[in-house]
Amino acid sequence: MPSQRFARPTEVPGLAARRIAADILDGVLHRHRTLDEQLDGAGAHPGLKLLDDRDRALMRRLVATVLRRLGTLGHLLSRLLDRGVPTDAPRAQSALLIGAAQILWMDVPDHAAVDLSVRLVQSDRRAAKYAGLVNAVLRRCAREGRTIVDDVRSEGLDIPPWLLARWKAHYGEAAARDIALALGQEPTLDITVKSDAGAWASRLHGQMLPTGTVRTLLQGSVTTLPGFAEGAWWVQDAAAALPARLFGAVEGKAIADLCAAPGGKTAQLVQAGANVVAVDRSPARVARLRDNLTRLHLEAGVEVADATEWPGANGGFDGILVDAPCSATGTIRRHPDVAWLRQHADFAGLTGLQARLLRRAAAMLKPGGILVYCTCSLEPEEGEQAISALLAETPEMRRVPIEVGEVAGLAEIVTSDGDLRTLPCHLPHPEPRLGGLDGFYAARLVRSA
Template identity: 80%
Template sequence: MPSQRFALPPEVPGLAARRIAADILDGVLHKHRTLDEQLDGAAAHPGLKTLSDRDRALMRRLVATILRRLGTLGHVLSRLLDRGVPTDAPRAQSALLIGAAQILWMDVPDHAAVDLSVRLVQSDRRAAKYAGLVNAVLRRCAREGQPLIEEVKSQTLDVPEWLLARWTAHYGADTAREIAVAIGHEPSLDITVKSDAAQWATRLHGETLPTGTVRTLLQGSVTMLPGFAEGQWWVQDAAAALPARLFGDVAGKTIADLCAAPGGKTAQLAQAGARVTAVDRSVGRMARLRDNLARLALEAATVVGDAAEWHGGSDGGAFDGILIDAPCTSTGTIRRHPDVAWLRQEADIAALAALQKRLLQKAVTLLKPGGTLVYCTCSLEPEEGEQAIAALLGAESAMRRAPIEASEVAGLAEILTAEGDLRTLPCHLPHQDPRLGGLDGFYAARLVKS
């Protein structure tokens, strides 16, 4: 509770960033709040406004590193603590995680990592009694932490057991381990450009992927990068940029983008000349979609509403194409959203699969005969991908699969299934610099209505 905190001297550099990092970690691990809602929008942490760009970047990196390495951190701290992490003072737990993450993986002097974590604990009435413990444990971590990591040599500690078991069952033990390694790396920034990818790759000190996405390791505020304000590109993972291309030539065609916000796929379709209707139930996310389209000087009709209940607009007309980027567990995006690993539960899959079924059934009714349906999810779970499409094809005799050819995905045959669907994995597209490799885990299928 805020009333339990002592006032802190503002002159201690870096302390505010670590205090906000501790609050946000507490939000994820104890209050089940996503990183996105705590970092952006109306519900964002109020203290973010007071941080410099440098401290904000430090805070984000701290939180992401801890969530990516949470299992390993738990192992190390359990070996250094005789009685385990204190459970009666969340701030003591956060301070230990923040200090250990800096010592083990970040370019922060050990003495600074220890000192600031101790100050963090001293500023909280419930946790202050653990200041000596935090000091001693983190000093030991600086001496003994790396050998303790080497001791387990496990790349799978940082994936929840239920998730690793599912990936092992579906993809095999070797691939599951490769996925676990891939999501442990801090990802690149992927952008979709309107034109001349090679020029933008040069300007942004990046490279062009085979699929046309520009990938860069530039950090800092995206809005300050060349070309952003001018509307020349938008942020979009390379895998997320593939489904909208599966319609082929869309110039002049009517396409409904269901569950459209924040609008990367809507922008792709509009840029390619489609007449797009973007549907999403979130008022806030739809406002962001409209802002993105305005910046990009692209046009689309927008509808705020439940796509599963939508009847196709005022004229009730059918569409040449329907794109469903369905709400899902998002387990394919953990490398970009490390909180997903710790917020999702296996029980979530069934409820989301039921919603995906409703969206697919609705899409069939909105599609013209001869029209194309592209269904995708950023999930690695088969219930939300392969099994959802198998069920639809079994129930809807008017729908048939239109297999995706390797030539449509830059010749990357490894990202296609035997049935001709798209299945990208975080370990795909390897690179000698791991930060420049990988894709979000996506599933996509293309169906045609007879």
């Protein structure tokens, strides 16, 4: 549990949100805890329950902005600090990061960003001696910071060098740079609607994408938006909504959704008329999946099981969706902690699991049955190479190329092999905040009769 005390009735407005943001940043950067585990569930920060909706939204945006711009912020502070960031007081580091992020990328007056960061260090025993330093550095940031940041805007500093090098090798220098820039944008709210996407786009002050997803810039608690309580729609990135559509007409067909939680793709398949069994190994995630289906008034079979060992119905499914656990590097714009928590060594375990899931799924298909494999990863080992390996060792499986017409005519997201590959820089828009997609890979295979 973080050592800092939480909000007090007489506390300066906004300070509690910044204190909790600093605790959570410390959790990511120094204790290697994910944002998800610190924001939700049993491991959530205990101070969150004391924040109102406005301060909770502010806290989330503070954390996300710092993590999206962490490399640039590190460069900036190295220029503004003669002796580097203090290493004996994590709260001083967090206060500098949060203050600079507000000055440069958030709609917060400079004086407020400086004052609240100073108060943040003053309230911490180890960091209090750095209050004068924080004040001086952030005032200098307000004067000089934008020029320093503009000078390095195109250098990809906000992606760890080892990860950016991988993208350059696989996608080329220009595409890797575009990916890095796209990941720096705050993402939109994308939703999948049951029907009448155009009407919902109007009600939610958004727009309907070519793929049918509704995209909006509305912020705040999703649960208060029109249509949520009635189960008219669910949150799902536009790219994440594509793999389930690759089965084509599914009405009356038996489909297994492996690694299904939180259930967006299950909901798509059920809404389209399929008889779905959703499988996930995590009881907590399955509980969330059940809650989502209940809200959406949709029914599916749900099982808590390890999909690599699940008996299922050997040879009995018309279709199987494998939304495999992966490095999630395609989701960094929504989960910016991923960039700083992932390590190159993580890939070996993940690719082994993906291979086992693919082999198990292939064995559960009927002759003529369709397997759709997808990951929210930009890494070829978790996408193209995984499918190539399965095809090489399983001659009864063959690829069914995806046609451009199946993905709303977006030719740039279909590879030369006929697979799906979305990049964060795809689907550009004159308003940068309305552009972009999560990075996804998907392939469609069929089992020979």
